[in-house]
Amino acid sequence: MPDVRTLIADLSQRAGLDPGTDIDVSAVYGKLDGMIVTSFGTARASLEPLLVAFMLDVAEGDGKVRFTPRGGDPVATIGEDDLVPMDTATGSATLMLTRSQEADLPRRVEVAYVARSADWGSGTQSARRMVGNTVNAMTVNLPLAIGDQQARRLADALLYDAWVQREAVTFQTTARFAWVQPGDVVTVTAAGTTRTLRILKTDASGLLVRMEAVPDDPEVLTSESEGADIGRGNVFRVIPDTVLFLLDLPALRDEDDDSGIYVAASFLGADTGYRWRGAVLYLSSDDGASFQALADLRGPATWGTCQTVLGAGPAHVWDEAASLTVTLNHGQLESRGRAAVLNGANAALVGREIIQFRDAVLTAPDTYLLSGLLRGRRGSQHAIAGHGAGEAFLLLTSYDIVRVPLALSVLGRERQFKGITVGLAQDSQAGIPFTFRGTSMKPYAPCHVRGRRSGDDWLLSWVRRTRIGGGWSDGTDVPLAEEREQYDVEILDGGGVKRSFFGLTAPSATYSAAQQIADFGAPQTALAVRVYQVSARVGRGLPAEASL
Known part of the structure; x- marks a missing residue:
């Protein structure tokens, strides 16, 4: 041989x-x-x-x-400080991303080869994506005598590789990386995100080196698919189940201002990851009678379990007092600088709170102590208090968190989802009931709720917050990010609602003395209020409560 x-x-x-x-x-x-x-x-x-x-x-x-x-280890680590803006005159972005259209990518790959199991006659093996809008097929003719299993795994790898490489990356770095050659694998960190890239082309000019690359995923080479034996029938083997994360979260990126959820997936079992090739997300709209493929989940996500309970902390400054110990089922964590964290690095979901962490110290195998925290990120400050033991931990800055659109008609309705490992039958797992609440479209809770007396009247005011485009530009207000500005206000009494103001179009309200007498029998010297910003799509957002 x-x-x-x-x-x-x-x-x-x-x-x-x-x-x-x-x-x-x-x-x-x-x-x-x-x-x-x-x-x-x-x-x-x-x-x-x-x-x-x-x-x-x-x-x-x-x-x-x-x-x-393919599949080699990275030969260099290129940090944010090593990158040079693509246009040094304007200080433009350090990475230029070019994404191929889905319609140009294959949905099916077929490998034709010389099959020893068919007395050296012709054989074919194929791989197919379960979902997608493309109808393209790619055929690879090989004048090679190989096994059926090898051909099937190659079809898997070629299909997977085509989709992994749909996003081309161009960047510039300094001459200290001039030794990197085409075919080398490097890690590149930009804007708080670390990418593993395979270099396709390098071009040195003066003190700068321009590199063209594509994403590199060694899992492309680790398919466990069994080929259809041309001479002896089909072979099947057990592969690991998928653990599915259905995440109805605030929008993690400004471009996710739509109706949808985030979905992540990984494998069950500590020693089976090398056989897990991703999963397909299925949705049932008829109580589990039938399921339709909805999205491909590449994964595996970085996830685990909290070993300690995260205490309460501040929402708007660094929390240097609290810390959290997590044990990962899959993946690794790393420390990042303050600037990288402020640019979005090291975001994670703990229970229902979105946090960011600066320091990750490995204290035992797969166990990390996280500190230097930013709390209540992306409007999740309502979840800062009330953490419990054994909460799930999920890293949110991974490529493996997928945005899945859902129709507004699904809002408030229970649907069933499945995450089925590639290679397993669709009925191998039961459906998971899930109700979509449209959290990514809900306005954040207002802030700075204030009240002052004018005679016996109460003059209430607050400051709105935005879900989208919240970076503060000097001299301008943040965008509204809603179709119209609207608020609801509730006057509280012992936890119950005494009076409501609906459809307010400005961040203020007047609670008159006459209204106070009607509600309480006399003007009030103290008030408890609850304020909501209202979305035209999903109604009330998260509330802000204040005692005045």
Whole structure:
């Protein structure tokens, strides 16, 4: 059984390259049963099937043609301070992202090959995405004799790879990274997000190096799919179940100002992650009688369990007193600087509160002590108090948190969802009941609720907050982020509502002496009030309560 390294060396030698001095195949591995080589094709054409089948990159460097398999470890870590704006004159963004349209990507990949299980006749294996708007199919013809399982895993990998690489990344860094070559894997941190990228092209000019790259995911190479045996029928194997996170949260990004939820997924079991290839999200609108595929969930998300109870803390300044110990079921955590955290890094969901953490110290295997906290992020300050033992922990800055649109008609209605591991039957898990509340569209609780007496009248006022575009620009107010400005106010008495003001169009209200006498029998020297901002789409947002 020939190995790939030997075949590449032989074909390169036929093209006039010296295997000892002109090429580097030291990192290449893998075997196959045979290969059809015609006398009419070029050496490059003969090499191409091997590059595809074994997912090899080819680049020239150090005077050699280097063949590198995918899935390598990062060779460099490029931090935010190492990046140079793409336009140094204007100080523009440090990363330029180009995203391919979904319609241009394949929904199905078919691999044609020479099948030893069919007496060296032709065989085909395919992989297909369960959801998506694209109808494209990609066919790969390989003049290689390989096993059915290898062909099926290749189809999986090629399909997965096409979607992983849909977002191309271009960036500039300093000359200290000029040694990085095409095919190398690097980690790049920008705007609080760390990406693992595979370099496609480098261009050094003066003291700057411009690099073009695509996302790199070593899981592309770890498919556990079993191919349909051309000669002996189908083979099945058990693969891990999916743990599903359905997250009806405030909008984590300004662009998520729509009707939808966030969904994350991971695998169950500490030692089965290498066989987990993602999941498909299913939705039932008829109480579980039928399910329709809704979204692909790549994952696995970084998640775990809180070992300590997070105490109450301040909502608008750094919480340097509280800390939290978490044990992860999957993933890793890292410390980040203050600036990176303020730019969005290290956001996590603890119970119903969104926090950010600056410091993550590994205290035991998979266990971290988190400190330097920002609390009640994205309008979740109502959840700062009341944490309990054993709450779930989910990192929110991962690529693996997926935004899933839901129609407004689903609002307030219970639906059933499933997260089914790729490769498992759709009926392998029961549905999870979930009621969509439209939290991402709910206005934040107003702040600075004030009241002052004018005679016996109470003059109430407050300051609105915004869900979207909250970065403060000098001299301007934050955007409204609603169709219209509207508020409801409730006058409270022992927890009950004594009087309500509806449809207020300005952040103020007057509670007259006559109204106080009608409600309480006399003008009041103290009041308890509750204020809501109101959305035209989902109604009242979160309340602000104050004792005046």
